[in-house]
Structures are given as structure tokens and as C-alpha cells.
Amino acid sequence: MKVFIVVPAFNEGSRLSAVLAELSRTGHEVVVVDDGSKDRTAQEAQRFGCYVLRHPFNRGQGAALQTGIAFALREGADAIVTFDADGQHQTSDLPALLEPVLSGRADVALGNRFLNGQSNVPPVRKVVLQLGRLFTWLTAGVRVGDCHNGYRAFSRKGASAISMKQDRMAHASEIYDQIKDAGLVYEEVPVTIRYSAETLAKGQKLSNSISVLFQYLYGKIAQ
Amino acid sequence: MNTFQIVFITFCSVQAALALRRLLRTRQRAAMAFLGAWLAAIALIANPDVSTRIANSVGIGRGVDFVTYFLLIVFLWGHYQHYLRYKRVENEVTQLVRELAIAQAWRPEPKA
Numbered sequence: 072m073k074v075f076i077v078v079p080a081f082n083e084g085s086r087l088s089a090v091l092a093e094l095s096r097t098g099h100e101v102v103v104v105d106d107g108s109k110d111r112t113a114q115e116a117q118r119f120g121c122y123v124l125r126h127p128f129n130r131g132q133g134a135a136l137q138t139g140i141a142f143a144l145r146e147g148a149d150a151i152v153t154f155d156a157d158g159q160h161q162t163s164d165l166p167a168l169l170e171p172v173l174s175g176r177a178d179v180a181l182g183n184r185f186l187n188g189q190s191n192v193p194p195v196r197k198v199v200l201q202l203g204r205l206f207t208w209l210t211a212g213v214r215v216g217d218c219h220n221g222y223r224a225f226s227r228k229g230a231s232a233i234s235m236k237q238d239r240m241a242h243a244s245e246i247y248d249q250i251k252d253a254g255l256v257y258e259e260v261p262v263t264i265r266y267s268a269e270t271l272a273k274g275q276k277l278s279n280s281i282s283v284l285f286q287y288l289y290g291k292i293a294q
Numbered sequence: 295m296n297t298f299q300i301v302f303i304t305f306c307s308v309q310a311a312l313a314l315r316r317l318l319r320t321r322q323r324a325a326m327a328f329l330g331a332w333l334a335a336i337a338l339i340a341n342p343d344v345s346t347r348i349a350n351s352v353g354i355g356r357g358v359d360f361v362t363y364f365l366l367i368v369f370l371w372g373h374y375q376h377y378l379r380y381k382r383v384e385n386e387v388t389q390l391v392r393e394l395a396i397a398q399a400w401r402p403e404p405k406a
Contacts, residue, residue, distance in 0.1 A: 120402040124395040138392045
């Protein structure tokens, strides 16, 4: 089974090395999509022997993920995992995340940071994520426990059915519409998310969620 | 004719002439629409009673209110059309960037 791990990265040079060092030990193919970084993100990725795709300018995380997925499919991937470049995701969760997809039980495996109680999620973030969960249920009709978790695994069929048009962060909501529309079978898998001061500083904030909400709604109007 | 009418009719006439020149050169429908809009503006400024009569016929008291509502709707419609176009171009740019990134992908040495 050919597994590709897609890592979208924007100015992640400093944190990327540790992530890629771990990913290179998994034995899977790693695709780093450098989303128009101004730092040494691409050079770091090359140093670890990953496939490196470069957006000439920044198009957003959704666009970078879709680029990585499209590339992996063309390279003949049987399964594709999306993995954050900032060190929040743990490679130790990878076998459990891939299992439903590789066994053919599900088209998509969705990481859920609330299932094992080991993620140090800040209280404000918890509230935002719960609101996002409610929003996803209302808009897409999909009930998931942790809808904005970027740690996911797709079968070839699952990845082929996904085509993210939301270039920026609203892709995280859009993907559930597509899972529902394509009738994909999904399963939630416990994963641990490690927050640090650094990742919280760069990550999504409460104020951003309003902007993401509008991106999603505007995107729906423009479809 | 008062000062307002002189200033605005002059301005609209210049714009109408430019739209006409563009229409003759390019035969664009947009140029024709702009020409029509500037001519309508000239007609309404020169004859304010016309807008009042139109307003009364559709149940609005003042001509200026009718023009305001009409422009508001036109503005919103135009804004929406521009937004759709902007999103389409954004998607096309992303697709272009994606194909470029994939075509120029850096590949590692094959694993032994």
C-alpha cells in the first residue's frame, strides 16, 4: 500500500525539521507543499528527502492541501494523510488513523482530539471548536466530534471525491459538505494534539473564526 | 437650468461621449449599457419631473427616492456580479498555481 503524507507549510522552516524528521521514520512518502513561504521551508523539506511542491505565492492552507492531494493521487497513492507542519500532530497516532482506511472500512478517517482526553486544548479553543461542530452539523448535516482537526486519512476513493475550492481556512468546513455529498464513509479516530505557546500564537484564533465563517458562506454563495 | 443641472449634465455628457466612443470602437455591450445609463441620467437631471412621475406610478412619493432605491439595487447586483467574477478568477489562479507546483515538483532520490 502506497501511503502519502501531505504537509502544507507556510513559513514553517524552524518547526518543520522536527516534524519531517519524525515523518521520515514512518517509511511513507512525504509531500511538503510550500505555500509561498519566504523562509527556508522548501530547503528544509528537500533536506529530508520529501517531495517538495512550491506555490509561487501564498494561496492558503486549503489550496495547499488540495495541491498535495492532487499530486499524491497522480503518483498512485492508495491512501493519503494530511498532517500539520507545526508539530501539533503526533506520528504515533498514524497507524490508528490509517487503519480504517487501509482496511477498507472507511473512505475517510477523521482525527478527534477529544476522544482520548490527552490533548491539552485551551478552554477558549474548546468553546470555538464546539461551536464549529454545531455549525458543521447544521450546514453539512455531518455530526463529528472535532470538525476542525486537520489530521485526517483518506482512501484513494475518498481523496478523489474531495475537491476543495475554499483556498483559505474555510476548507475545514467545506470538506464535510463534500463528504456528505459524495456519500463517503467516515470514522473518527482518537488523536492527540499538542498545543504549545508557539502553535497557539500562529494557529487559528477566536477572532479568525468569524472571518472563516464568512469565507465559507461567501464561498457557498459563489458556487 | 440651475447650477447643479449645468455641472452634472456637463459631466454626464462627457461620460456619455466617452462611452459612445468606446461602443463604436469595441462594440462591447457594457459600453452600450453605460451609454444608456449616462443618457438616462442626463434626461432625469434635465427633467426632474420625469423621475417623480415614474416614482408616483410605482407607488413611491418622491422621484429622488425612486432613483435612490433603483441605484441601490443596481449597485448590489453589480457588486455581486463582481464578487462572482473575483471568485472565479481566484479559483483559476489557484488551479494554475497548483498545476505549476505539480509540474515543477522536486523529487527525492528513489529509495533503495
